[in-house]
Amino acid sequence: MAPKKIIIDTDPGVDDILALLLALSASSEELEVALVSLTFGNIGVEECLRNAVSMFHILHMERQWRIEKGMEPGFSALERCKPVLAVGATCPIEDQLLEHDYFHGKDGLQGVHEAEMLAHLHHSPSEAWKHMFASSGTSDDSSFAVLPPNFRPSVIPAYKEILNVLRENEPDSVTIVAVGPLANLALAANEDVETFLRAKEVVVMGGTLNVEGNITPVAEFNQYACSYSAARIYALTSPTPRSTMPPCRELQPYPDQLSRPLKLTIFPLDITTTTLLSLETFDQVTKLVLSPESPENGSPLAQWVRYFVARTFDVIKDTLEGERDRDRFLALHDPLCIWYVLTSETGEWTINENVDVRVEVDGQWTRGMSVVDKRTKIKELDETKPLKDSDRGAWLHVTTGNRVRVAVDLRDRETFGADMLRRIFLTTKSTNALA
Template sequence: MAPQKIIIDTDPGVDDMLALLLALSASPDELELLLISLTFGNINIENCLRNTVSLFHVLDLEKQWRSSRGLRTGFSALENTKPIVAIGADRPLEEQLLAADYFHGLDGLGGVHTTAPHFTPSETWSHIFNSTAATPAPPNFTPSSTPAHLEILRILAENPPNTITIIAVGPLTNISLAATHDLPTLLRAKEVIIMGGAIDQEGNVTPVAEFNHYACAYSAAHIYALTSPHPSGTLPIGSRFALNQAPAPEKPLKLSIFPLDITNRHLLSEAVWRAATADRKAQGSPLAQWCDVFVTATFKKMKEMYLQSTGGGGEAARRDTVDISMHDPLCVWYAISALARGEEGWVVHEGRDIRVEPAGQWTRGMCVVDRRPKNVEENLAEAVKLGDVGVWLHRGHGNRVRQVVESPEGTDRKFGGWMLERIFDVVL
């Protein structure tokens, strides 16, 4: 079976980095990572770029370290394809900029560039993204001076339709820019998989909003609308998207969402982290040492937050049993498990009419779901007559989002260990 060709659109903080590592540790017959398109989000775009370049620098050191000890070098995906890295949006479309540096640290990786500066390449790395710079190409990725949304469109145009899957684990600004620039080409994507939203549980930045959708709510509303046969009917009123006046596209976008409802249940415990990485770290593995800085910082942050939320009475935090939710890696695992391997057990609610509120004073980034029974006849006039503002009840006009609600049975808490086995080539 041919590998799944993917694009990862990301704002590399801690779980984004683990998602990238999981993708790069896939076998060549599972995934082929063609492009990493960077967007603002967890931190600013400059730090996103530095984190990504540092990742590839550390991977080069890790492969040399493993080879010198007769270990399998791993990361075979890099042997066949050097992914392109492209810089994308540095701010949201129409809203105030929000970052998550309060959680991920000012550099997005728990201060790793200060704590372990020997793993950060020289500042000259930034020159390789300048098309006029005469800088040697890095060994394991290809820098691009083209804006990320245009690189996304180029790759989609150069490959047959329905062969490229986009995995978007940050704000959806780059994907929205690509759709605005050339919607027919974006719709050549086989599927867009996103980490974002909160459906039946509270948000993580407001009572109702998840961070990625809050950070650029207009782009999220735009991409959700593209799942409708008539996107102009579900786009935000007064937004600048050309679709408000354009005819309906030839086909809707296939959009699969991983909201907090499912990602919060897929965990990495501190005990599992130590079991997988302690020996490698002690033996001098550059990857284990580098990752341990920001993963340990994240566990520390989680403990602080847990103790604050419990008024200092959190026994779990004191017993080192806090967990980190693996939001972004879960999307990559879906691409490996469901798309590449065809494994069963994934449960998806098809065709949900979910829309993103872009501008509410209290509800920016909220996923609004039509939970009413669809018992109105299939015609627009009937829905309007019943006073259905926004024509929610007209089944031909709503959004059609695929919500992933379950992974294969029994894997929620096992996922973190399975991921680390792949990344560090260990057996737990």
């Protein structure tokens, strides 16, 4: 069976990096990561690029270290296909004011680059990599004197690379996993919506339906950061996108008739904030590849990840001062989306179909809010019959309203964190040691 081909659209902070590592740690029979497209979000896009290049640099070091130790190198998805790495949107659609979420630190990884320079760990690549992404009008590999060993840099904007991947592959063969603000996806759909609809599925980490927001009382960060983009992507699930799509000065309206609706599956805070990782679990797994006596001689990847994960737990501890210790966990927002792609056929997931989720774009207090019609008296209308006065407030009609798939549960949610870490850090040899 051919591997599942995916695009990952991301703003690499802490859980984004874990999601990328989970995808790249898959076997070459499971996944093929065709493209990693970068967007602003938790941090600016330049910091996102630095973090992504650093991750690929560390993965090269990790594979070499494992081979030297007589272990399987792992990350075989990288052997099958070197992902394209492309820089995308630098700001929200409609110039919406955005304050970055510095929960992840100002560099997105809790200051890991500065710490490494001070400690002379040499895990961060030199600044020479920046020229690889400078616009020169071509993305031909021959334009680069020295290519990185495990990714392909692009000088083309990320949204155009998304469309390139979709054009180059058969319809329904590429899944887009978006774990940051959706500006790159909105730009791609704006340029060529029918090519965008060739995607097999779009999987989004974003929104909150029945729990409090994490950036405002009612909004999740990704949806708040670029609410117009989210609203436009959600609208593509509707039989009539204009019925739910807000007017936007920067982007064109969609055509009245599209070839088909978008299959969109969202992972709101309702499920991601209940999928947790403890520091104890992180320590239990990574200690197998980090010697307590000389951790600097252990896994380069575990050293690197341990720095920013441990400091993220410190931030959580400070934020929850006075709360119970058992409440101090890292929510695995973004990795959960990758896990869904890997396991969607296993029967582990509970998905609610055809939920009419709409995104508020301009509200003074409600920007980025997921709005769902929870009224029980409003029935789905028959498009063949004229609307009655009593029907005027109905949202979901045969030809209107969004049809979003909402992830609500994972059967083995309690063990997901440990399963993810084992995939990322442990080879067969070290997995046997764990047992």
